[in-house]
Amino acid sequence: MKHDFEPKIVAFVCTWCTYAGADLAGTSRMQYPSNVRVVKFPCTGRIDPVFILKAFQKGADGVLVSGCHPGDCHYMAGNFHARRRFAAFRKLLEFVGVDLSRLQFSWVSAAEGGKWVEVVTELTERVRAMGPMLEFKELEIEECWSGKIDTPELKEAYNNI
Amino acid sequence: MSRIGVFVCHCGENISRTVDVERVAREAGALSGVAFATDYKYMCSDPGQNLLKKAVAEHNLDGIVVAACSPRMHEKTFRKAAQSAGLNPFLCEMANIREHCSWVHEDREEATAKASEIVAMLVERVKKDKKLAPITVPITKRSLVIGGGIAGIQAALDIADAGHQVVLVEREPSIGGHMAQLSETFPTLDCSQCIMTPKMVDVANHPNITLHTYSEIENVDGYIGNFQITIKKKARSVDMAKCTGCGICMAKCPQKKIPNAFDRNMGMRPAIYVPFPQAVPNTPVIDRENCTWFKTGKCGVCQKVCGPGAVDYTQEDELIVEKVGAIVVATGFELYDITEKPKGSPIKGYGEFGHGKIPDVIDGMTFERLASASGPTGGKILRPSDGKEPKQVVFIQCVGSRAREKGISYCSKICCMYTAKHTMLYKHKVHDGQAYVFFMDARTPGKGYDEFWRRAVEEEEAGYIRGMVSRLYQKGDKVVVMGSDISVGVQVEIEADLVVLATAVQPRQGADTLAQKLGISYDKYNFYSEAHAKLRPVECATAGIYLAGACQGPKDIPDTVSQASAAAAKVMTLFSRDELEREPIVAKVNEKNCVACFYCKKVCPYGAVEEKEIRDRNGNLIRVVAYVNPGVCGGCGTCQATCPSKSVELDGYTDEQIVAMIEAL
Numbered sequence: 001m002k003h004d005f006e007p008k009i010v011a012f013v014c015t016w017c018t019y020a021g022a023d024l025a026g027t028s029r030m031q032y033p034s035n036v037r038v039v040k041f042p043c044t045g046r047i048d049p050v051f052i053l054k055a056f057q058k059g060a061d062g063v064l065v066s067g068c069h070p071g072d073c074h075y076m077a078g079n080f081h082a083r084r085r086f087a088a089f090r091k092l093l094e095f096v097g098v099d100l101s102r103l104q105f106s107w108v109s110a111a112e113g114g115k116w117v118e119v120v121t122e123l124t125e126r127v128r129a130m131g132p133m134l135e136f137k138e139l140e141i142e143e144c145w146s147g148k149i150d151t152p153e154l155k156e157a158y159n160n161i
Numbered sequence: 162m163s164r165i166g167v168f169v170c171h172c173g174e175n176i177s178r179t180v181d182v183e184r185v186a187r188e189a190g191a192l193s194g195v196a197f198a199t200d201y202k203y204m205c206s207d208p209g210q211n212l213l214k215k216a217v218a219e220h221n222l223d224g225i226v227v228a229a230c231s232p233r234m235h236e237k238t239f240r241k242a243a244q245s246a247g248l249n250p251f252l253c254e255m256a257n258i259r260e261h262c263s264w265v266h267e268d269r270e271e272a273t274a275k276a277s278e279i280v281a282m283l284v285e286r287v288k289k290d291k292k293l294a295p296i297t298v299p300i301t302k303r304s305l306v307i308g309g310g311i312a313g314i315q316a317a318l319d320i321a322d323a324g325h326q327v328v329l330v331e332r333e334p335s336i337g338g339h340m341a342q343l344s345e346t347f348p349t350l351d352c353s354q355c356i357m358t359p360k361m362v363d364v365a366n367h368p369n370i371t372l373h374t375y376s377e378i379e380n381v382d383g384y385i386g387n388f389q390i391t392i393k394k395k396a397r398s399v400d401m402a403k404c405t406g407c408g409i410c411m412a413k414c415p416q417k418k419i420p421n422a423f424d425r426n427m428g429m430r431p432a433i434y435v436p437f438p439q440a441v442p443n444t445p446v447i448d449r450e451n452c453t454w455f456k457t458g459k460c461g462v463c464q465k466v467c468g469p470g471a472v473d474y475t476q477e478d479e480l481i482v483e484k485v486g487a488i489v490v491a492t493g494f495e496l497y498d499i500t501e502k503p504k505g506s507p508i509k510g511y512g513e514f515g516h517g518k519i520p521d522v523i524d525g526m527t528f529e530r531l532a533s534a535s536g537p538t539g540g541k542i543l544r545p546s547d548g549k550e551p552k553q554v555v556f557i558q559c560v561g562s563r564a565r566e567k568g569i570s571y572c573s574k575i576c577c578m579y580t581a582k583h584t585m586l587y588k589h590k591v592h593d594g595q596a597y598v599f600f601m602d603a604r605t606p607g608k609g610y611d612e613f614w615r616r617a618v619e620e621e622e623a624g625y626i627r628g629m630v631s632r633l634y635q636k637g638d639k640v641v642v643m644g645s646d647i648s649v650g651v652q653v654e655i656e657a658d659l660v661v662l663a664t665a666v667q668p669r670q671g672a673d674t675l676a677q678k679l680g681i682s683y684d685k686y687n688f689y690s691e692a693h694a695k696l697r698p699v700e701c702a703t704a705g706i707y708l709a710g711a712c713q714g715p716k717d718i719p720d721t722v723s724q725a726s727a728a729a730a731k732v733m734t735l736f737s738r739d740e741l742e743r744e745p746i747v748a749k750v751n752e753k754n755c756v757a758c759f760y761c762k763k764v765c766p767y768g769a770v771e772e773k774e775i776r777d778r779n780g781n782l783i784r785v786v787a788y789v790n791p792g793v794c795g796g797c798g799t800c801q802a803t804c805p806s807k808s809v810e811l812d813g814y815t816d817e818q819i820v821a822m823i824e825a826l
Contacts, residue, residue: 008826015233023231026260034271037278038261039822040232042746045764046798046814051823058826074702075797076682076766085802117265 007061007127009036009120012051014044014079017068017109024113032117033124036064043067045078049089052103062102062127064119069107079107101126102133164196165284166222168213170204170229172259179263181273185228188277192284196220205235210242217246224248224287228256228280249292251745251813256283278826285825289817293745298792300386301486302736303328307378307675310338311718312491312710312725314360319729320489321369325736328483329364330392331374335440336361338493342423342526344533344540346718347582348613354439354535361441371483375446379480381678384767384793385705386486386741396476398447399433403471406443410463410472411435419451421537425527427545428537433463433472437535447472487705487732490679490689491725492672494711496524497561497569497665509567511560513632514662520546521640522633522660525579532586542590544659547638551594551658554587555642556580557630558600561665569665569686574715576663577604581614583661584623597624597655599644607717626653633660666715680767681706688714699727703767703795704743707731746796746813748789754808755786761800761809762787769793770800 013019019040025032041047044067052063065086073079086105094100104123108116127133167189171177182200190198197220203209204227216222225248227239232255240250258276266272302325306317309331317327329336340346341361343353364370373392380391399410414431421428423436432452433445453460454474464472499510500517515522521544523531534540544551558580562573577600584596603625605611617623630644639656646653668687676683681701682690689712692700699707707728710721735741748761752775762770773788789800789809798811810816 010823010826019231020233023233023257023260026231026264029264031267032265034262034266034268034275037275037282037826038257039282039819041798041819042811042814043797043799046802046811048802048816051819054820054823055826058823060826071682071684073682075795075799076680076702077764078766078797078799081764081799081803 003128005128005131007035007124007132008059009062009064009124009127010055010060011036011038011064011066011120012041012044012047013038013064013108014067014074015040015042016074017072017107018066018116020110021108021112021116024110025116026113028113030113030117032120035124036120043073043075043078044082045073045075047082047085049085049092052089056098056102056133059133061130061133062104062123064104064106064123066106066108066116066119069109072109099130101130163194163288164221164223165192165194165287166213166216166220166225167192167195167198167280167284168204168209168216168225168227168229169198169200169258169280170209170227171200171202172229172263173203176229176259176263176276179266179269179272180258180276181269182276184273185258185276185280189226189228189280189284192281194288195284196222204229205238210238213239213242214246217243217248222248224252224254224290226254226256226280226283226287228258228276228283230259231255231257231261251293252287252290254283254287254290256280282822282825285821286818289815289821291812291815293812295742296745296747296791297740297742298384298386300736300739300741301388301484302326303483303485304487304489304732304736305330305388305390305483305485306489306491308338308491308493308710308712309333309336309364309372309374310491310493310710311340311357311360312493312712312721313338313489314364315722315725316489316491316709316729316732317370318360318363318367319726320732321367323729323733323736325369325733327370328390328392328485329370329372330376330378331372332377333436334375334397334444334446335436335442336364336372336374337437337439337441339526340718341437341439342529342533344529344536345582345586347578348607348609350582350585352534354533358439358441361439365441372442373481374442376481378675378678381488381680384769384790386735387792388485388488388705390483390485390488392481392483394479394481396449396478397444398449398472398474398476399445400471400473400476401442401444403469404444405469405471406445407468408445409466409468411445413462413466415460415462416451416453419448424530424537425523427527427530439535447474487707487735488679489707489709489725489728489732490675490681490701490712491709491728492669492675492712494666494715495669496526497667499524499560499662499664511567514557514560514630515633515635519633519635519640519660520544521551521658522662524662524664525576525583528583528661529579532583532590540590542587549658550591552591553655553657554594554596554659554661555630555640555655555657556583556596556598556661556663557642558598558663559629560662562663563601569667571686571715572604573663573666574604575666575717577602577614578607578610578717580661580663581605581617581623584617585621588621588623595622595624597626597657599626599628599630599642601627601629607719628653666711668712672712679703679706688712699724699731705735744796746811747791747794748796748798748800748809748811750787750789751808751810752786754806756806756808757785757787758805759787760803760805761789764799764803766797766799767793767795769795
């Protein structure tokens with residue numbers, strides 16, 4: 001079904017659990033919205049919060065970070081580091097004023113194809129209801145106004161916000 | 162990198178049914194830096210791979226993206242193909258347009274657009290890919306086996322028979338483990354000692370096996386192929402080289418009233434002792450806690466009577482360092498003890514069974530010793546309180562096991578079978594006796610197991626009562642067992658002479674501490690976790706460490722022996738090469754930027770980060786930086802995400818590669 005607004009969702013996943021879980025959803029032919037783009041990491045422990053900012057900046061409307069369940073990490077403790085890092089990062093986002101509903105953290109194991117579908121569908125629907133992510137786009141335009149680039153298109157875009 | 166080739170696979174109809182593959186190839190061809198793009202029905206097939214190789218040569222490609230199935234499926238295939246075409250295999254990426262696209266989206270337009278975008282992301286990524294060379298590490302072809310039960314013994318013998326050196330470490334003074342304690346074994350009722358002791362002797366005599374009994378693992382360093390193990394050899398107070406095993410010291414020791422742990426505290430032993438007559442090595446050990454010499458400084462009888470002068474009170478614990486390439490962990494199990502509530506354990510205890518205060522309520526292993534010909538009663542089944550022959554015995558199953566509310570939810574697996582065996586052994590020895598079994602389910606899935614259980618029920622007439630026991634208490638010299646028979650819906654009360662509890666199988670105490678030393682993972686019950694429950698059941702997630710036996714979960718003897726041999730086979734596979742090749746996905750430190758905060762060292766789960774000193778030509782220390790040992794690095798990348806100065810980079814997952822993908826969104 002087509003909607004007026006199709007959000008861009010980026011999923012940062014670990015290769016051992018969630019990527020395999022998404023594969024399982026595929027082999028089980030489970031259907032879910034096509035808005036998600038998967039970026040594979042060896043472990044959620046590798047995911048730098050900067051990537052999340054970068055994704056938002058590049059037009060993502062929602063970001064999903066997903067890895068192994070606590071205790072199941074292939075690298076023993078990477079997901080614990082990730083969990084702690086994102087707890088802090090969410091506080092920072094909240095402080096900055098970004099709506100936290102756009103960022104989701106979840107555990108999806110290699111056996112949970114169904115859970116992957118659920119998480120992706122839920123996040124897509126939620127972000128769709130929230131509308132496009134503008135905070136970073138505004139910032140980008142603001143930056144442009146500060147003198148670096150000054151085009152009529154940008155001026156118009158700025159006036160339209 | 163600017164000459165990328167894109168190969169879009171139809172996967173028969175799996176992809177092409179929902180994705181317009183020709184359009185994906187066309188759109189990929191229009192991307193900047195893409196020199197060639199095509200589609201083919203089966204890219205992984207031989208002609209498909211040839212097409213890829215030919216294109217690399219013809220179009221002088223310096224990077225390829227295969228848009229097909231999951232990289233978990235065919236990444237190796239295509240990397241190999243790339244390699245044979247003269248490309249570095251790590252310049253080949255896979256865009257997963259099957260599992261993550263065609264199979265999960267029905268709308269052709271949507272799926273095609275998504276597939277194109279996935280391809281575009283991977284094209285950007287491959288541009289930033291670097292040539293990586295496989296890392297080789299030398300292998301020390303010796304192995305360590307921790308635990309000298311049947312699992313450890315089997316693994317050690319298999320590896321040693323293959324011609325490799327084995328170091329076997331056992332915590333107790335003798336090898337043999339629980340199997341040496343058993344009377345008969347199910348489902349054949351053959352004598353445990355008869356099949357066990359020859360193997361124990363084989364271990365002691367094997368030229369390739371170094372046996373360290375009464376020893377524990379102190380420290381583990383290193384990584385697959387190159388472990389360095391520190392073993393603490395506890396002071397035996399007897400010189401193993403001099404002792405002839407004559408046994409005079411034990412006979413003359415004035416201290417004789419120490420409960421024998423091997424006989425579940427039913428028999429007595431002296432302070433200088435061997436755990437059981439067939440012990441290997443047959444060298445006694447002085448139990449310093451109970452020895453009069455060590456307590457008061459007076460006695461010294463054993464030293465006086467020892468002909469060869471082997472008794473040495475001054476012996477001290479010694480540390481031995483062994484270098485090995487592989488480790489087999491076979492630490493086994495112990496039975497849940499209802500007499501005490503273990504500290505820090507999730508288990509809530511069994512007050513209703515008298516907390517083990519009633520002397521005639523015993524556990525399965527104690528019954529095993531009673532029934533054993535080498536046991537404290539010489540094989541006669543006599544109850545512990547007054548030595549009378551019990552005429553009514555109640556066996557209770559699932560004590561601790563399968564009781565979520567008590568803290569353990571797993572099935573201990575062996576109890577159904579050993580209880581059936583106990584009822585038989587009892588009936589064979591006390592012909593007019595009656596055995597009752599309170600059970601919930603009878604779980605007998607092994608070869609010949611169900612037949613065995615039926616024999617116990619039908620031929621040996623064990624009274625199986627489906628239901629749990631609610632309470633038991635002492636009444637005179639009887640133990641009254643109150644329970645219910647749920648198959649007929651009545652309350653049952655039996656005045657038993659002896660009650661045997663099939664208590665839960667648990668990992669050895671200290672299993673978690675050992676796991677932390679080894680760097681392997683364990684579950685909430687402290688059972689060790691295998692790398693993959695189905696496809697890698699004997700390997701740990703930590704490379705070079707293998708599991709055998711009940712330390713991984715409850716197991717019977719056939720399963721334990723099979724797994725031990727499997728672990729040995731894995732070790733031999735590792736040892737079949739001189740060098741180990743591993744994926745070059747490892748972290749590297751940019752020494753110029755490193756500020757030596759060592760956050761990376763703190764977060765590294767493998768302990769791969771070391772402190773490296775940088776010195777000038779004259780040997781003066783300039784500064785200290787982090788260094789990642791590529792042999793130890795597991796490639797998780799946690800260090801990179803943690804590094805505040807961005808000085809660590811994980812090959813294959815560099816910031817550049819990831820950001821390139823995000824920018825292509």
